[in-house]
Amino acid sequence: MHHSIRTLFLMALLVLAPSLAHATPMAELFDAVQTSRQKVSTMMTVDDENVQSSLIGEVVTITQDVNAKVDALMVDAATSDDDKAKLAEFKTIWDQMVVTRDNEIIPAILAGESEKAKTIGQNVQSERFKKISGLLK
Numbered sequence: 001m002h003h004s005i006r007t008l009f010l011m012a013l014l015v016l017a018p019s020l021a022h023a024t025p026m027a028e029l030f031d032a033v034q035t036s037r038q039k040v041s042t043m044m045t046v047d048d049e050n051v052q053s054s055l056i057g058e059v060v061t062i063t064q065d066v067n068a069k070v071d072a073l074m075v076d077a078a079t080s081d082d083d084k085a086k087l088a089e090f091k092t093i094w095d096q097m098v099v100t101r102d103n104e105i106i107p108a109i110l111a112g113e114s115e116k117a118k119t120i121g122q123n124v125q126s127e128r129f130k131k132i133s134g135l136l137k
Contacts, residue, residue, distance in 0.1 A: 025073055026083065029066060030136035033094065036062040037129060040101060041121070044114040056106060063098055070094075086135045093135075097128045 023031075036059050043055045070091050073079045079087070100120065108117035 025069065025079075026086070026136045029069060029090070030133065032062050032066050032069075033097075033129070033132055033136070036066075037125075040105060040109075043106070043109050044117055044121075049110075052110065059101075066094065090132055090135045093128050093131050097125060097132075100125060100128075 039055045039059050039062070043052050046052060046055075070087055073087055074084055105117045105120050105125070108114070108120070
């Protein structure tokens with residue numbers, strides 16, 4: 001049975017590997033935004049300041065990576081004009097998300113006001129995330 005599970009796992013990898021290896025830059029951006037959002041959500045559920053600080057550091061790194069990737073794609077000749085237009089719109093929405101996250105959500109979490117942070121996340125940030133999803137997927 002152990003051999004069967006391993007064989008099944010390897011077959012699944014062979015089927016999925018080509019699609020994983022060819023993730024588009026837009027899909028990679030979406031994944032990064034989603035990961036950042038998940039880390040902020042996790043931050044709302046923990047009280048340990050060290051864990052929160054670590055998550056903030058991870059979110060900052062992801063944000064820097066996203067910004068660098070967008071900048072690189074905007075000047076890359078291989079990026080289509082359609083994708084550049086989507087990236088420009090994404091960048092506007094992303095910048096708004098980052099400002100709200102950094103100036104409202106994270107301070108609320110650190111002040112112990114997770115419900116306030118959650119409300120912001122479920123309202124304006126959720127709408128922004130939906131727009132980003134539509135642009136990058």
